[in-house]
Amino acid sequence: MAQKTDPSASTPAEEPAWKQRAVERSTKAAKLRAEQRVERFLDAAQAIITEKNTTDFTVQEVVDRSRQSLRSFYQHFDGKHELLLALFEDALRRSSDQIRAAAAGQSDPLDRLRVAVQLLFELSRPDPGAQRPLFTDFAPQLLVSHPAEVKIAHAPMLALFSDLMTQVEEAGQLREGVRPRRAAALVMQTVMFVAQSSGVAEEDNAHPLSADEVWDFCAMGLAQP
Amino acid sequence: MAQKTDPSASTPAEEPAWKQRAVERSTKAAKLRAEQRVERFLDAAQAIITEKNTTDFTVQEVVDRSRQSLRSFYQHFDGKHELLLALFEDALRRSSDQIRAAAAGQSDPLDRLRVAVQLLFELSRPDPGAQRPLFTDFAPQLLVSHPAEVKIAHAPMLALFSDLMTQVEEAGQLREGVRPRRAAALVMQTVMFVAQSSGVAEEDNAHPLSADEVWDFCAMGLAQP
DNA sequence: ACAGCGGCGAGAATATCATTCTCTGAATAA
DNA sequence: TTATTCAGAGAATGATATTCTCGCCGCTGT
Numbered sequence: 001m002a003q004k005t006d007p008s009a010s011t012p013a014e015e016p017a018w019k020q021r022a023v024e025r026s027t028k029a030a031k032l033r034a035e036q037r038v039e040r041f042l043d044a045a046q047a048i049i050t051e052k053n054t055t056d057f058t059v060q061e062v063v064d065r066s067r068q069s070l071r072s073f074y075q076h077f078d079g080k081h082e083l084l085l086a087l088f089e090d091a092l093r094r095s096s097d098q099i100r101a102a103a104a105g106q107s108d109p110l111d112r113l114r115v116a117v118q119l120l121f122e123l124s125r126p127d128p129g130a131q132r133p134l135f136t137d138f139a140p141q142l143l144v145s146h147p148a149e150v151k152i153a154h155a156p157m158l159a160l161f162s163d164l165m166t167q168v169e170e171a172g173q174l175r176e177g178v179r180p181r182r183a184a185a186l187v188m189q190t191v192m193f194v195a196q197s198s199g200v201a202e203e204d205n206a207h208p209l210s211a212d213e214v215w216d217f218c219a220m221g222l223a224q225p
Numbered sequence: 226m227a228q229k230t231d232p233s234a235s236t237p238a239e240e241p242a243w244k245q246r247a248v249e250r251s252t253k254a255a256k257l258r259a260e261q262r263v264e265r266f267l268d269a270a271q272a273i274i275t276e277k278n279t280t281d282f283t284v285q286e287v288v289d290r291s292r293q294s295l296r297s298f299y300q301h302f303d304g305k306h307e308l309l310l311a312l313f314e315d316a317l318r319r320s321s322d323q324i325r326a327a328a329a330g331q332s333d334p335l336d337r338l339r340v341a342v343q344l345l346f347e348l349s350r351p352d353p354g355a356q357r358p359l360f361t362d363f364a365p366q367l368l369v370s371h372p373a374e375v376k377i378a379h380a381p382m383l384a385l386f387s388d389l390m391t392q393v394e395e396a397g398q399l400r401e402g403v404r405p406r407r408a409a410a411l412v413m414q415t416v417m418f419v420a421q422s423s424g425v426a427e428e429d430n431a432h433p434l435s436a437d438e439v440w441d442f443c444a445m446g447l448a449q450p
Numbered sequence: 451a452c453a454g455c456g457g458c459g460a461g462a463a464t465a466t467c468a469t470t471c472t473c474t475g476a477a478t479a480a
Numbered sequence: 481t482t483a484t485t486c487a488g489a490g491a492a493t494g495a496t497a498t499t500c501t502c503g504c505c506g507c508t509g510t
Binding site: 455461 | 500504
Binding site: 113144171173174183189193214220 | 255335338339350366368371372375390393397398399400401402403407408410411414418419421422434438439441442443444445446448449450
């Protein structure tokens with residue numbers, strides 16, 4: 001395919017418009033097909049993850065479930081990590097939308113931030129039923145193996161918290177000397193990570209950290225003013 | 226060992242004292258040998274980790290380096306993860322000692338806590354030279370695969386922070402309503418995790434979070450009092 | 451001194467995946 | 481119709497962890 005279009009680039013006069021259109025039509029079709037295939041892989045993976053509540057599936061499982069082939073898989077993804085990354089990005093984006101919507105229900109900027117923190121905490125903790133082992137399970141691994149991509153995936157959530165934090169600042173409710181963007185990053189990571197490790201219940205003692213506790217910590221810290 | 230002493234408890238008449246002693250002597254020797262072997266594995270692994278600055282070594286490497294055998298390895302460890310866990314626990318214990326010592330240099334409880342937080346932050350961030358890829362590299366994976374063991378490994382550090390936090394409370398410097406033990410857990414995790422993800426430098430923008438920022442966040446939170 | 455036994459080195463055999471490669475049939479375009 | 485591209489099936493490869501099989505060696509009770 002690339003071999004067909006490249007020649008036209010080197011000698012444009014040779015390629016009449018109809019041919020370009022034809023090529024484009026076929027290209028578009030190909031893209032569509034590719035998107036559908038990718039979609040099927042993503043759906044299959046998501047289904048498996050939800051079922052097994054872990055990201056420990058094999059590529060083969062995804063391939064079988066999506067009724068496609070290994071060949072196809074590797075033609076569309078650079079590897080398993082890209083598939084996971086895609087799902088992770090997606091989950092994070094949807095979650096940030098959800099949080100943004102929830103926060104919008106509050107009129108006070110600090111309340112908006114509070115709601116966001118608390119909801120993020122809930123969403124980030126291990127299996128509140130069957131959702132998002134992506135956050136809790138997968139994120140840590142990626143953070144080690146593909147930090148740059150993870151940062152990109154975090155972007156929407158970070159943007160949300162930056163917004164909220166900036167609003168808090170504009171309302172004069174931010175402590176002196178706190179830079180809103182950095183605070184946003186700090187809070188986001190704190191909440192996500194703490195939620196993660198707090199989730200181990202077992203026969204434990206007092207652990208079950210609550211969203212309120214986390215919020216109080218973020219908002220007011222530890223020290224007596 | 227426990228198995229040798231227990232039988233004597235259930236049927237004491239059968240086991241004369243000399244036999245017990247003899248058995249114990251041989252048992253003790255065996256234990257000693259086992260400990261030495263384990264030690265060699267641990268040393269070898271630690272050396273490799275320090276060299277390659279990653280925990281991505283193969284069991285075979287460790288075996289070769291320690292001049293022992295795979296058979297021995299699996300006779301002494303349940304698997305690679307146990308080896309790593311052992312090293313992790315150790316590193317964490319040594320770090321908590323180091324931090325405890327550093328904190329002891331301060332007379333004010335809140336200062337002690339501050340020093341502890343800042344040092345923990347520095348120790349937890351990716352390779353400030355060649356040390357502890359155990360924290361940064363390995364911990365996340367374990368947190369997913371063996372959360373219970375990780376919690377155990379965290380115990381000494383948690384104990385330290387609990388102590389420091391309690392001292393802060395006793396000095397009346399803890400904000401109302403903050404439970405020292407939970408706050409200790411919260412702070413420890415926050416600092417360790419934030420340190421981790423902050424370490425990715427590259428061509429980045431403003432990221433390099435500082436220990437001071439983290440401390441300010443923990444101590445005073447975000448909101449205007 | 452000797453037979454049995456446990457610990458261990460050497461390294462082959464397995465098992466599990468991810469990833470790549472080869473063959474092939476079918477849809478599509480020319 | 482024929483050539484080309486696409487994509488399914490699944491075998492081949494490669495990297496590791498983990499297990500297994502052979503012996504050897506030293507110790508221990510007889």
